[in-house]
Amino acid sequence: MLAYSLRRLLISVPIFIASTFVVFLMAALSGNPLNRLLAISPPPPPQTIEAERVRLHLDQPIFERYWNWLTGLFRGDFGPSTESTMDIGNEVMSRYMVTLRLVLLAMLLALILAIIAGVVSAVKQYSGVDYTFTFIGFLFLAMPTFWFAILLKEAGISFNNAVGEQVLFTIGDSSVYVAGGAWDKVLDTAGHMILPTISLALLSFAAWSRFQRAAMLEVLNSDYVRLARAKGLRRGQVMRKHALRTALIPLTTVTALDLGSIISGAVVTETVFQWQGAGTFLLEAIEKDDVYSIMAWLVISATVIIVLNLVADLLYGVLDPRIRYA
Amino acid sequence: MLRSKSGAARAAALVAGAALVLSACSGGDGGGDGDGAQTGQIFAECDANPNECNSAPADQLQDGGEVTMALEKDIANWNLNSSEGNVFETGMALKGVLPSTFSSNPDLKFAMNEDVLESAEQVSTNPQTIEYKIKQEAVWSDGTPISAEDFIYIWKTQNGKDCPDCAVATTAGYDQVRSVEGSDNGKTVTVTYEKPFTDWQQLWESGQPIYPAHIAKQHGDLNTPAGLKSAFDWFGANMPTFSGGPYKIENFQKNRSLTLVPNERWWGEKPKLDRVIFRIITDAAQEPTALQNNEVQIIYPQPQVDLVNQVRNIPNVSSYVGLGLTWEHFDFNLDTPALKDKALRQALFTAVDRQALIDGTVGQFTDKVEPLNSNNFMPQQEGYEDVISETGQGTGDIEKAKQILTDAGYQQQGDRLMAPNGQPVPELSIRYTTGNQIRQDSSELFAQAAKQLGVTVNVSPTDDLGGTLESGEYDIMLFAWVASPYPFANAVQNWTTGQGNNFGNYSNPDVDRLLNEAAAATDRQDALAKVNEANRIMAKDAYVLPLYQKPTFIAAYDNLANVRNNSTLDGPVYNIGQWGIRQG
Numbered sequence: 089m090l091a092y093s094l095r096r097l098l099i100s101v102p103i104f105i106a107s108t109f110v111v112f113l114m115a116a117l118s119g120n121p122l123n124r125l126l127a128i129s130p131p132p133p134p135q136t137i138e139a140e141r142v143r144l145h146l147d148q149p150i151f152e153r154y155w156n157w158l159t160g161l162f163r164g165d166f167g168p169s170t171e172s173t174m175d176i177g178n179e180v181m182s183r184y185m186v187t188l189r190l191v192l193l194a195m196l197l198a199l200i201l202a203i204i205a206g207v208v209s210a211v212k213q214y215s216g217v218d219y220t221f222t223f224i225g226f227l228f229l230a231m232p233t234f235w236f237a238i239l240l241k242e243a244g245i246s247f248n249n250a251v252g253e254q255v256l257f258t259i260g261d262s263s264v265y266v267a268g269g270a271w272d273k274v275l276d277t278a279g280h281m282i283l284p285t286i287s288l289a290l291l292s293f294a295a296w297s298r299f300q301r302a303a304m305l306e307v308l309n310s311d312y313v314r315l316a317r318a319k320g321l322r323r324g325q326v327m328r329k330h331a332l333r334t335a336l337i338p339l340t341t342v343t344a345l346d347l348g349s350i351i352s353g354a355v356v357t358e359t360v361f362q363w364q365g366a367g368t369f370l371l372e373a374i375e376k377d378d379v380y381s382i383m384a385w386l387v388i389s390a391t392v393i394i395v396l397n398l399v400a401d402l403l404y405g406v407l408d409p410r411i412r413y414a
Numbered sequence: 415m416l417r418s419k420s421g422a423a424r425a426a427a428l429v430a431g432a433a434l435v436l437s438a439c440s441g442g443d444g445g446g447d448g449d450g451a452q453t454g455q456i457f458a459e460c461d462a463n464p465n466e467c468n469s470a471p472a473d474q475l476q477d478g479g480e481v482t483m484a485l486e487k488d489i490a491n492w493n494l495n496s497s498e499g500n501v502f503e504t505g506m507a508l509k510g511v512l513p514s515t516f517s518s519n520p521d522l523k524f525a526m527n528e529d530v531l532e533s534a535e536q537v538s539t540n541p542q543t544i545e546y547k548i549k550q551e552a553v554w555s556d557g558t559p560i561s562a563e564d565f566i567y568i569w570k571t572q573n574g575k576d577c578p579d580c581a582v583a584t585t586a587g588y589d590q591v592r593s594v595e596g597s598d599n600g601k602t603v604t605v606t607y608e609k610p611f612t613d614w615q616q617l618w619e620s621g622q623p624i625y626p627a628h629i630a631k632q633h634g635d636l637n638t639p640a641g642l643k644s645a646f647d648w649f650g651a652n653m654p655t656f657s658g659g660p661y662k663i664e665n666f667q668k669n670r671s672l673t674l675v676p677n678e679r680w681w682g683e684k685p686k687l688d689r690v691i692f693r694i695i696t697d698a699a700q701e702p703t704a705l706q707n708n709e710v711q712i713i714y715p716q717p718q719v720d721l722v723n724q725v726r727n728i729p730n731v732s733s734y735v736g737l738g739l740t741w742e743h744f745d746f747n748l749d750t751p752a753l754k755d756k757a758l759r760q761a762l763f764t765a766v767d768r769q770a771l772i773d774g775t776v777g778q779f780t781d782k783v784e785p786l787n788s789n790n791f792m793p794q795q796e797g798y799e800d801v802i803s804e805t806g807q808g809t810g811d812i813e814k815a816k817q818i819l820t821d822a823g824y825q826q827q828g829d830r831l832m833a834p835n836g837q838p839v840p841e842l843s844i845r846y847t848t849g850n851q852i853r854q855d856s857s858e859l860f861a862q863a864a865k866q867l868g869v870t871v872n873v874s875p876t877d878d879l880g881g882t883l884e885s886g887e888y889d890i891m892l893f894a895w896v897a898s899p900y901p902f903a904n905a906v907q908n909w910t911t912g913q914g915n916n917f918g919n920y921s922n923p924d925v926d927r928l929l930n931e932a933a934a935a936t937d938r939q940d941a942l943a944k945v946n947e948a949n950r951i952m953a954k955d956a957y958v959l960p961l962y963q964k965p966t967f968i969a970a971y972d973n974l975a976n977v978r979n980n981s982t983l984d985g986p987v988y989n990i991g992q993w994g995i996r997q998g
Contacts, residue, residue, distance in 0.1 A: 123880035125497055128583065131907065131914040132497040133574055136581045140497070171490040172498055173651045183669075241703045248707060259704045264671040264691050265480070359697050362704075364488070364669035368696065 089405070093398060100394045105158070111386050112154050112379070119377035121146070121170045144168055144379075157383060166387075167380030180369060180384045184351075186261070187358065187365035191351050193281065194288035199343065201293045206300020206339075207332060210308060221297060228294035237287040237360040244283050255279055259362045284361040288354060292346065299342055303335040337407045344400035348393035456972050457734035460979055464520035470975035475994030478688045481974065483712040483987070484701050485692040488669050493650035495572060495622050500583035502983060505621060506714075507672050507692050510661035510685075510990040511654055513560055515546060517620035518982035522739065522794040524615055524899040529682040529991075530560070530658075536614070539936040541592065542607040544614050550601060551681040555657040558628050562596025562603040567627035568618060569594045569605075570642055577642035584622070586903045587611045610934045612941045613900035621983050625649050626656050660685045660991030670694055674990075686994035705731060705969060712977060714986055717967035722779040725969045733969035735780040738981030739792060739897040740964040742853075744844075744860060746957055747918045750889045752833070752840050757822030758869075759956035760807065762890075764818060765863035767810025772962050774859065775852040779965075786960040789909070789952060790901050790945050793963075797901070797942035801949045807959055812866050819867065831868030841870040842889040845882055848875040853892050856961070860890065883917040891917070894964060899982065902933040905945055909952060920957045924948070 120126075121144055125137050145153050145168065157167050166176035205225070209218040228236075244256035257263070257280045266276045307313060308331055316326045355367025366385060373381035405411045459467035489507055491499035513530045526534050532547035552560040570576040572588035592608045605617070618624055627636065633648040635641030653666050660682060661674035672692040676685045695701055698715035702724040705713050715721060717735060725733050744766065746753050753759055768785040776783050785808055786792070787800035806814055816826070823834030831839045844860055846853035854875070861871040871890065876882040879893055895915075898904050906929050907913050911921040928948035935941040952958070966981040976992040 119878055120881045123878055126880035126884055128497070128500070132581070132583055133585050135574070135578055136497045136583075139579060139581050172647075173491050238703075241707075245703065245707050254708060256707075257709055258707050259693065259695060259700065259709050260670060263709075264482070264667070264673060264693065265689070360700060362695050362697065362700055364694070364696070372696070 089402065093402065096398050096401070097394075104390060104394070107390065108158070108383065108386060109154060112157065112383060113150065115377075115379045115382045116150055116153065121377040121379065123377065124170070143172065144170065157380065161387065166384040169381050170376045170378045174381075176381050176384045180366070180381070180388055183364060183369040184366045184388060186363055187351055187354055187367065189261070190284055190288065190357070190363055190365060191347070191354055194285045195292065195343065195347065195350065197285060198289040198292035198296060199339075201289070202296035202300050202339070203336075205293070205297040207304050207327075207335075209297070209301040210304030210335075211327070213305065218301075221301075225294045225297050228290045229298075231291070233287065233291060233356040234360060236290070237284075237357055240283045240287050241360070256282055258283065261363055284357050284363065287361070288350075288357045292350060295346075296339060296342065300335065300339050303338045304331065307331045307335045337404065340407060341400045341404050344396050344403060348389070348396045351389070351392060456732040456970070456974070457968075457978065460520070460734055460736075464979070468975060468978045469992075470994065470996060472683070472686065472994070474997055475686045475975055476997050477686060479686070479995040480689040480691065481687055481712065481993060481995070482691040482693050482710045484695040484704065484710045484714070485672070486694075486696055486698060486715070488694050488696070489666070489672065491650045492653055493625070493646065495568065495582055495625070496646065496650050497581050497583045499650050500621075502985070505983065506985045506987045508623070508654070509620065509659070509984065509987040510674055510690070511657045511659045511663060511677075512620075512623035512625065513552070513658035514620040514623040515618040516615045517988055518899045518980070518984045519988065520736075520978060520980040520982075522792055522899065522982055523796060524619070526615075527620075534615070536936065539610070542610040542614070542936050544605045544607075546603040546605070547598075548601045548603065549681065552658070553679055553681065554626050554628070555662055555677050555679045557679065558626065559600065560624070560626075560658055561600030562594065563600055563627040564624045565603045565605075565618060566594045566596070567630050567636055567645075568622070568624055570636065571646050572622070577639050577646065579639060579643045580646045582646075587613060587617050591617075610936045612902040612933055612935045612938060616898075616900035616903070619900070620988075624658065625654075626658070629656055661690060664689075680991075682991065685991045690990060690993065702728065708971075711974060712968070712970040712986070714966070714968050717776075717779060717965050719778045722967060725967075728969075730972050731969055732972055733967065734979050735782060736966040736968065736979040736981040737782060737792070737794070737963040738966040739899075739983070740894050741786055741792070741897060742856070742892065742894045742961040742964060743789075744959045744961065745891045745893070745918050747886055747889050747891070748921075748957065749886055749919055750842070752842065753889060755822070755833075756955060757818055757824070758833075758839065760805070760954075761815040761818040761824075761867055762860075762864055762869065763805075763807035763956045763959045764809065764815040765812055765867055766808055766860055766959065767863065768808040768959075768961055770810060771856050771859050775855055776962065776965055783962050783965055786962050788946075789949050789958055789960050790897070790905050792897055795897070795899070795901075797945065799946045799949075801946060801953045802960065805953050805956070807953070807956065808961075810863065812863075815867055826868055829868055839869050841872060843872045843874055844890040844892065845874055845876045845888040846892045847879050848877040857892050860892075886917070886919075896983070901945065902929075902935075902941055905929045905948070906933045909948070909957075918957060920952070920955070922951060922955060925951050 122137060122140060125132055125140060141147055145156065160167055164177060169176050205221045209221045212218050241258045244258060248254055248256055261280050262277050266273050313326060313331050316330050351366065354365065355371065358365045358367045370382065370385045373385065456468045485503050485507060487501060487503040489504050493499040494505055494508060514527055515531060515534060516524045516526055518524050530549060530552055532549055534544065534546045537543050537545045548560055554560060569588055569591055571580045572582050572585055573591060574585040574589045590608050590611045592606045595604045596602065597604065630636060630645035634644035636645065654663060657677040660677060660680045662677040663672065664675040665673040671694060674690040675688065693710050695704060698721065701710070701713040701715050702721060704710045705725065706728045725731065746759055748754060772783050772785065787802040788798055791798040802808060819831065825832045833839050844857045846857045857873045861873050864871040882888055883891060895908065907915045909916060909920060910926045910929050925948045928944045932941040932944035966979065968979045968986050970977045973996045975994050975996050976989060977986060980986050980988045
């Protein structure tokens with residue numbers, strides 16, 4: 089398995105170089121980071137603009153810039169941002185942590201709900217419950233995130249008005265100041281987490297519950313489950329130990345694969361709820377033609393996705409003893 | 415402003431809330447009980463009395479309290495005098511912290527900061543000499559007096575000579591100063607100019623405020639270029655822990671918030687609030703819900719139809735549309751061969767109907783906006799004169815436009831316009847900023863007007879406004895300038911031959927002469943007259959057609975006093991030290 093992992097990672101290297109090169113070219117050639125300066129009225133003195141050009145390496149040929157950036161990566165240097173005071177490495181990491189906090193909780197919630205809904209739907213196939221979950225699943229699949237998130241915010245405000253207290257919040261991950269003790273802080277954080285978590289979770293839940301239902305149905309119809317029932321095991325025991333366990337395998341890999349894209353795709357939720365995470369980091373970088381910040385985001389995201397893909401494949405082998413890597 | 419409740423009750427409410435949201439998504443009616451009418455009236459007087467509206471005497475205000483305002487950008491650089499730190503939002507955040515000589519009031523006029531200065535006067539015209547008297551009691555928050563040293567330090571970094579590597583936002587004016595000298599224990603500052611600078615009030619004003627020299631000294635030798643640069647950069651990278659204003663910074667959380675608390679060493683009237691928080695909300699569309707949910711109490715976003723209507727439905731909140739210093743305009747690129755002919759330019763501008771353009775765009779949420787008739791001043795500003803109406807431009811008078819063309823020897827052949835040399839007038843392109851719907855609509859209107867004259871104008875966006883202007887890859891461009899309360903240096907930059915902001919390469923020796931004289935005058939009235947004279951010549955040359963003043967928008971809870979609109983670069987925070995919460 090170790091050899092397999094290493095080989096997989098080695099194959100990633102040329103993919104990584106090719107993709108970063110293409111994106112670097114596109115990012116560097118599509119805009120001029122000095123635009124903000126040039127558009128100021130009255131314009132800054134020429135020496136200011138020249139100094140900025142040199143600081144951002146815009147005086148170097150594009151291939152040289154790419155090479156310097158690539159070699160800089162190995163020294164942990166992500167290059168200069170258009171914001172001279174910003175350390176891109178620190179910034180992108182801290183923004184990723186914000187996103188992770190948002191995403192992991194939502195994933196957990198989505199997984200629990202998806203498993204419950206999927207299993208119940210499969211066991212009670214074609215019942216009223218199954219149809220209800222199916223309807224809900226497709227409803228959320230079809231719902232645009234930004235619209236759903238805005239609806240949630242409106243619902244949150246209605247709720248606050250109904251109870252006459254500010255319980256749910258629509259902006260950020262916590263209040264700047266919270267009066268009271270630790271318990272109040274916990275409540276404040278919870279009040280901030282609820283809406284964005286629901287917004288993100290229900291969308292993943294929709295897809296995953298369908299996966300779980302399909303996997304569960306397949307297992308329930310298999311011979312060994314029938315055998316287990318035939319030899320007299322109780323229904324609950326069969327469901328838990330034999331059926332559910334096996335039916336979790338596809339969901340595990342799907343989750344691992346999805347995680348990468350969910351992290352990079354949380355941008356809508358981040359924007360609507362103003363969590364300054366990785367997604368908004370990328371948007372800001374694109375707006376400012378901040379080439380090195382765009383690249384930093386790409387490097388981290390690409391790494392996360394490559395690693396998660398590997399993890400998904402390895403997990404498959406762990407969960408299903410029939411699969412062996414050589 | 416935060417409401418409180420016992421922990422257990424809130425916990426119960428949270429669980430209930432989650433259940434409600436999960437099960438129902440019952441919202442959608444806007445959440446409030448508002449009936450659609452504007453509930454708040456605190457800005458009712460602001461049209462008539464922009465500088466005093468929504469005021470309340472100190473004894474009617476609560477002692478203490480907390481106010482949160484939305485701030486649309488994170489703060490990346492704390493040095494407002496640097497090109498990078500010269501960001502509107504950073505300026506708002508530091509308005510209550512950094513001292514300055516002059517600042518701009520809601521009526522768009524500048525005024526001396528009476529908290530900081532006793533007086534600021536021109537004591538001689540040859541050479542031009544300005545004397546500032548700093549208040550004796552004015553001190554930085556560590557007790558060091560605010561003095562001539564601070565003025566000298568800023569001048570050195572900004573004059574382009576003592577610190578050529580300081581990446582300053584502007585050298586305008588500072589580069590014409592011969593000397594800055596202190597006397598009377600540093601409380602009198604005498605500034606002598608090499609050549610007169612009409613906008614002398616612009617130096618050390620609130621957009622380029624004063625930073626403490628004694629702290630700069632700790633980070634570089636202020637007598638060497640390298641030392642000056644190192645201190646200059648230090649101020650950019652480090653949050654100010656010092657203050658020379660009513661507030662000081664208590665806490666900054668990157669990408670989240672900036673918190674101000676009263677500065678104990680402030681010598682003026684004490685601020686009433688315990689805390690002013692700037693909450694960073696980078697997407698304006700999220701501000702109305704945050705306001706409605708009382709997470710912020712003041713917002714100052716760019717107005718859009720939906721946003722304005724959403725805010726007008728929030729109970730207990732007042733809002734106000736103001737007219738600012740930003741103005742939209744159509745520019746011709748005079749390097750385009752067809753546009754070298756004045757008659758064609760005049761005809762095209764005459765065919766544009768500005769009133770229809772306003773009605774179709776910003777007129778949807780306010781009836782305040784009117785066609786702007788000057789390239790240098792807003793109607794509220796000293797010196798404004800209508801120089802456009804007499805030219806007939808911007809009226810949409812197609813017949814008149816055609817007459818101009820006929821008189822100049824153009825001929826209409828079918829639906830095409832033929833130039834006097836017999837060749838058809840080539841197709842032109844008008845550019846606007848990608849994603850700006852209002853500008854797109856305006857550009858389409860321009861193209862329709864030109865079509866009626868037989869000129870085909872293609873509308874295409876640019877995602878790189880600065881680059882497109884710089885490279886001249888346009889025939890007509892729609893964009894905006896920010897007018898300044900200090901107009902003279904700006905006019906030279908924008909309209910005289912070969913200057914950095916004169917992207918369309920307009921050149922008229924009379925305009926050059928008049929504007930340069932105006933910028934180097936000691937008599938302000940005389941200078942204003944010269945700018946208008948130059949503007950008349952320029953209007954006849956049909957180079958830039960002013961469209962309208964862009965509206966600004968503020969919304970605040972009704973219980974806030976002394977909060978009011980200020981559409982200048984100072985923003986509504988210009989009087990942040992006076993903000994308070996009404997009693998009861």
